[in-house]
Amino acid sequence: xxxxxITSSEERPLTRDEASRARERQFWLSLYEQMLTIRLFEEQVxxxxxxxxxxxxxxxYSGEEAVAVGVCAALRRDDYITSTHRGHGHCxxxxxxxxxxFAELLGKQPGYCRGKGGSMHIADQESGNLxxxxxxxxxxxxxxxxxxxxxxxxxxxxxxxxxxxxxxxxGLLYEAMNMAALxxxxxxxxxxNNLYNEYTPNSETTAGDMLAxxxxxxxxxxxVDGQDVRAVYAAAVRLVERARRGEGPAYLHxxxxxxxxxxxxxxxxxxxxxxxxxxxxxxxxxPLKLLGSWLREQGLAEDSHFAEIERRVRALIEAGVRFALxxxxxxxxxxxxxxxx
Amino acid sequence: MSMPSASSTASxxxxxxxxxxxTLGQAIREALAEEMRRDSRVLLLGEDVAEAGTPFKxxxxxxxEFGAERVIDTPISEAGFTGIGVGLAMTGMRPVVDIMxxxxxxxxxxxxxxxxxxxxxxxxxxxxxxxxxxxxxxxxRRSAAQHSQSLHAWFSHIPGLKxxxxxxxxxxxxxxxxxxxxxxPVLFFEDKMMYQLRGLVPxxxxxxxxxxxxxxxxxxxxxxxxxxxxxQVALAAATELEQLGISAEVIDPRTTSPLDKQTLIxxxxxxxxxxxxxxxxxxYGVTAEIAAVISEGAFYYLDAPVKRLGxxxxxxPFSPVLEDLTVPTPAAVVEMAKTxxxxx
Ligand SMILES: Cc1ncc(C[n+]2csc(CCOP(=O)(O)OP(=O)(O)O)c2C)c(N)n1
Ligand SMILES: [Mg+2]
Numbered sequence: 001x002x003x004x005x006i007t008s009s010e011e012r013p014l015t016r017d018e019a020s021r022a023r024e025r026q027f028w029l030s031l032y033e034q035m036l037t038i039r040l041f042e043e044q045v046x047x048x049x050x051x052x053x054x055x056x057x058x059x060x061y062s063g064e065e066a067v068a069v070g071v072c073a074a075l076r077r078d079d080y081i082t083s084t085h086r087g088h089g090h091c092x093x094x095x096x097x098x099x100x101x102f103a104e105l106l107g108k109q110p111g112y113c114r115g116k117g118g119s120m121h122i123a124d125q126e127s128g129n130l131x132x133x134x135x136x137x138x139x140x141x142x143x144x145x146x147x148x149x150x151x152x153x154x155x156x157x158x159x160x161x162x163x164x165x166x167x168x169x170x171g172l173l174y175e176a177m178n179m180a181a182l183x184x185x186x187x188x189x190x191x192x193n194n195l196y197n198e199y200t201p202n203s204e205t206t207a208g209d210m211l212a213x214x215x216x217x218x219x220x221x222x223x224v225d226g227q228d229v230r231a232v233y234a235a236a237v238r239l240v241e242r243a244r245r246g247e248g249p250a251y252l253h254x255x256x257x258x259x260x261x262x263x264x265x266x267x268x269x270x271x272x273x274x275x276x277x278x279x280x281x282x283x284x285x286x287p288l289k290l291l292g293s294w295l296r297e298q299g300l301a302e303d304s305h306f307a308e309i310e311r312r313v314r315a316l317i318e319a320g321v322r323f324a325l326x327x328x329x330x331x332x333x334x335x336x337x338x339x340x341x
Numbered sequence: 342m343s344m345p346s347a348s349s350t351a352s353x354x355x356x357x358x359x360x361x362x363x364t365l366g367q368a369i370r371e372a373l374a375e376e377m378r379r380d381s382r383v384l385l386l387g388e389d390v391a392e393a394g395t396p397f398k399x400x401x402x403x404x405x406e407f408g409a410e411r412v413i414d415t416p417i418s419e420a421g422f423t424g425i426g427v428g429l430a431m432t433g434m435r436p437v438v439d440i441m442x443x444x445x446x447x448x449x450x451x452x453x454x455x456x457x458x459x460x461x462x463x464x465x466x467x468x469x470x471x472x473x474x475x476x477x478x479x480x481x482r483r484s485a486a487q488h489s490q491s492l493h494a495w496f497s498h499i500p501g502l503k504x505x506x507x508x509x510x511x512x513x514x515x516x517x518x519x520x521x522x523x524x525x526p527v528l529f530f531e532d533k534m535m536y537q538l539r540g541l542v543p544x545x546x547x548x549x550x551x552x553x554x555x556x557x558x559x560x561x562x563x564x565x566x567x568x569x570x571x572x573q574v575a576l577a578a579a580t581e582l583e584q585l586g587i588s589a590e591v592i593d594p595r596t597t598s599p600l601d602k603q604t605l606i607x608x609x610x611x612x613x614x615x616x617x618x619x620x621x622x623x624x625y626g627v628t629a630e631i632a633a634v635i636s637e638g639a640f641y642y643l644d645a646p647v648k649r650l651g652x653x654x655x656x657x658p659f660s661p662v663l664e665d666l667t668v669p670t671p672a673a674v675v676e677m678a679k680t681x682x683x684x685x
Contacts, residue, residue, distance in 0.1 A: 080432065114465030121463040130431055131464060135455050141424010142456065148425055149432040152384070152410065172451075175421025182416070338466035339500050341524035 025300040031073055031229055032291050032301075033309045035065035038089045039288060040317045041098060042260075045088065045105060045119075049264040053325070055107055058119045061089030063259035066287035067192050068093035070232025071160055071252070074240045080128045080146045080159040082139035085120045086192075086258070087132030090162050095127035098316055102324035109330040110323075116330075116338065128157075137163055137170030140189075144176040147187035147249070158186040158243040166197035168206050168213065177249070181217040184248035188239045189214065191251065192226065194258045199272045214251035226254030227285045230294070257281040360543050366399045366536035368510035369475075372517035373400070373437065375546070377407050380435060383521055386413040386422055387439025387475075395439060397477070397536055423449035423474065427457045427526075430472040435521060440476040442488045443530060446495075449474075457526040458501030472526045473517075478506075479532040479570045479620055480657045480668050489657035489664075491569070491620040494627045496528045497597040503527045503551060504598045508572035510540035512595055515549030522548070532570035532620075552599035556608070560590035563678055564608040564615045566631055567593060571618040571669060578674035585675075587682050597627055605631065606638035613644040614681045618669050623651025648677050 014022065042062045048054040061068065064086070072081070072093035083090040091101060096112065104111025105119050112124050123131030130146060133139040143161030150157040167173055168191070180187050197205050214221045220242065224235045232254060239250040259282055261269055269278075295301040356362055363371070377383045385403065387395070391414045394401030404412040415422040419440060426438040440446055446453070457470045478491035497504045503525055507513035513531065520527040557572060558579055567575035572593045579589035592608055594601055609615045615635050619627040628649035635647050653667040679685050 112465070113463060113467070116465045117463045123460075123464040123468055125464070125467050130428070131460065131468065133456075135451055138424075138451060138456060141421055141426075141452055142428035142431065144421075145425035145428020145430075145436075146432045147428070149429045149434045152429075152434060172420045172424060175416070175418035176424060178416055178418065179421055179425060338462045338464075340503075341461050341466070341469045341471075 021300070025295070028230075028291065028295055029301060029305060029309065031069050031233070032288065032295070032306075033313060034069045034093055035229065035288050035291070036309060036313050037098065037316065038062075038065045038068065038092050040313055041088060041092060041101070044102075044317050044321055046260065046264055048105070048321070054105055056118055057263045057265060058088070058105065059086040059263045060258065060260040061086055063281065063286070064192055064194060064226065064256045065089055066229035066232050066291075067190065067226045067254045067256055068162070070229040071190055071236040073233050074236035075128075075158070075160065078128055079157050080130050080143070080150075082130050082143040082146070082159070082161050083122070083132040084139070084162055084164060085132065085134050085136070086164065087122060087162075088119070091122050091124060091129055091132070094124070094129045096122070096124045096129065098320035099323040102320045103327045106324045106327070107329065108324055108327040110327045114330055114334060137167035137173050139163070140167070140170070140173040140176040144180050144185060144187055147180065147185035148183065150186055151183070156244060158188065158240055160188045160190055162190050162192060164197070165191060165193040165195070165202045165206065165210070167191075168210060169197070174213070177214060177217050177219060177251075180249040181219050184246065186243035186246070187249045188236070188243060189219075189249065189251045191253045192256055193253060194256050196258075196262070196272065198262050199266075201272065211253055220248070220250040221253070222250070223253040223255070226256030227287045227290055229287055229291050257285060356541055359545065360541045362539050363510055363542050364536060365507070365510045365513050365531070365538045365540070366397065368514040368542055369399050369517060369531065370401070370403065371542075372514045372521075374403060374406065376518055376521045377403070377411060382433065382435045383437065384411040384413065384429070384434060385437045385439065386415055386426065388415055388417055388441055390414060390439050396441060397533060399536060400439070419445050419448035420452055423452040424456065426472050426474070427452055427460070427470055430457075430470045430526075431460060431468050435471050437473040437475055437521060440474055443476045443478045443492050444487050444490050446476060446492055453496070453502070453526065453528070454499050458499050461525070462501060469524045470526045471524045473520045473529055474526070475529045475531065477533040478530045479534050480652065480664060481534060483659065483661055483664065485659040486656035491530070491652065493528065493530045493597060494621045494625070497627060497630070501526065502598060503596060505529045505551065505596050506569040507531065507595065508535070508557075508567075508569050508593050510538065511542050512549060512555065512593075514542055515547050516551070516595060519548045519551060523551070530569060535570060535573075538573070549595070551596045552601050554592050554594045554601035554604040556590065556604070557593050558589070558591040560588040560612065562588045562612055562614065562682055564590045564592060564612045565618060565674065565678070566605055566615065567591060567618040568597065568620070568627060570620050574669055574671050575618055575674060577671035578678065581671060581675050582678055585679070585684065587678060587684065589678060594631070600631070600634065602634050602638060605635055609635045609639035610642040613642055615643070615647045616650060616674060616677055616681065617647060618650045618674060620652050620668060622654050623649060624654050626651050645681055648681060650674060650677060
């Protein structure tokens, strides 16, 4: 996303060191920009909802950006992902465009699914997104089947299956992981452990050691700080490379937190989590702040870089919303189209 | 292609040139083998489908020809491997998933109803799910309540799914090849009591389109619409009715989704009396839908309300004495027909 040219101002050839630092800066700033895009996208979604411009509901990804961005940065465009009800971040990180996503969320004709999917069903075949899923854990089979397809076709593609900690309660996930391990499929199960299943802490729903579950199938399992995009990315690269080499499935447990409610309408949250807890995560564990501070500490970026990125992202979001608000609704005749292929 | 004049169900003394008599199970196996030879994207998956060839031995020999990469034995995980079928289908393969007993479809319900059936629509027509789920229906095998149900009505209820109910070897082969080539999820129900049924099938390649009912027997006094296992019951009843001077037409819709409403309505207009026979539970079932379609489409031509005969609304009992009471029989169809035609 960042279009910075790797040349020095003095117009002399860069030293090796300078070139690699420039590449590093460019890479991490592009991840920063993607995370910020998701953050501002979701803030805009919240506003659209609050101002009654958006039908239905939406589960915002704010706070969890490092997971989608870190994982998808390790993927090729033709690799597949399956996503969840909290899927806007996955969709953007895998390469979908802001304007057509907003259009889908508003039920408009130029949306990714012609307005038929909405927030919980966005799919974008061109960027390898096989779709969000409103059934908790519902995509575990699809992702695993896509991985079997990759293996059968010898395509070298890998598949990432995103799901929340709530999906650990679904049997389908274990059926699918069992087969992925038996058949050594190129699939990575990415658990976004944001501590809650809807309005219930997972300590009340999930017995034993979560990581022991994939390990029981002999699946290579790692746990990572899901707020640290560098850690997520490093782990994802390892797991994706192994899968691509034919070394089988993996499970990546990302510890993270959602900043908003379960969905946009979940305002009163004190009965299941405290304001102090929320404030602590926002102040101490914000993935954007963490990456930003690291880039500053390393001398890789300064205020002007961040200001420039923010200006660009805000313009993108603004244009995207305008596009969606002005876009036409689908023709009524489309209601009976696409029932059958 | 139309059937040669010899009935597919009676064993013809002399098969016409290029046709031979095979069982319904063999017809299924031939369809799968031919499609797998034709298209390397076709693969089979399910429990004991490889060396075992399924408990019904329908798939015997396929793993030897196509290998374990394309005839895949799965764990006992109906939801899991059906979901895997959906994922395969969405990414360029053409899987045929085997659910041993139709009763086990309940385990895979979410993957079929919420995932497979809806992906094409939810994605605005971008993604496709060319998946075939082969499974069984039918009672009287003394297998009791969890291995005997005919649950095809559930799937006929869901937009996005197609539902196929072959009643002869000829139909089974032609319809299964169509199912595999179709770009939609297709539920293919085989009556497990009919695997040994013999019938004429041509040597060469043919397919049968969906949504085209087949008139299994022509008649003028009464229409019997029958599906799957019930086609043989209807034909037996029609033979008996002939002795009584009642000419029964037997129509097999062959697919309940899509449904060939036209042929059903035309026949009802001709005969003015209709019985619908199906092995699913009668309440809220296939018989109800077909009766409604005919009542709406041929109302002014009917001499009596459309009559229905489904499975008794009870869990299928084990004891043969009880089980036999739950399934429509030729005698029950004959009795109903006689009443309908004023012969009692
Ligand atoms: C099968 C199923 N059961 C229940 C729901 C309702 N529901 C939607 S999201 C959710 C909680 C999911 O929690 P988790 O998987 O941890 O994801 P998170 O919302 O925390 O990202 C529930 C119960 C559902 N969509 N699907
Ligand atoms: Mg959660």
